[in-house]
Amino acid sequence: EVQLVESGGGLVQPGGSLRLSCAASGFTFSRHWMHWVRQAPGKGLVWVSRINTDGSSTTYADSVKGRFTISRDNAKNTLYLQVNSLRAEDTALYYCARRSTSYSYGMDVWGQGTTVTVSS
């Protein structure tokens, strides 16, 4: 079964850090670009970051640039998002998503999300 499972979320104080993980299974992880997308409570989807297949190219939304770092370990089939200098507005459900190789740039597999809450 093709699956993405996020972990690493939690409650953190403003200015704090977390490392989110996304474990992939059921497909050849190293062949797919990967994304992080977040959703604040009751709000819409917001694209956060993407990484290419070997990790040599990354892109970030302006709102997280310089604070978040996306990376991957193809040997471990795992995607990461290091989130630093957290702010209240970073509170959200963070999804990892696979960029399809069949459906032109579409994100065809999503995890269930991991929740980050930034509060003192």
Added chain:
Amino acid sequence: SYELTQPPSVSVSPGQTASITCSGDKLGDKFVCWYQQKPGQSPVLVIYQDTKRPSGIPERFSASNSGNTATLTISGTQAMDEADYYCQAWDNTGVFGTGTKVTVL
């Protein structure tokens, strides 16, 4: 930064057609995807490359993209289609639309 604007809500009667618009500057020059998200669930890709349906997505879902507007159309809307829908495109970065809640009355 690039923005995609959708109507907050659309209401439709069962069996009728629902249309959801997504507006952005020169959006027709970009490829648009559409995602469906039901309450408490992760998003599902329903349209890619402007008009194409992934395997398993019903034929009642169709879409177009031209000029500054992309449109998702649900023909013969069913109760199970009640969900939030998001358009998405790529500028220098990924961008999602503001989202539209489809209510089947």
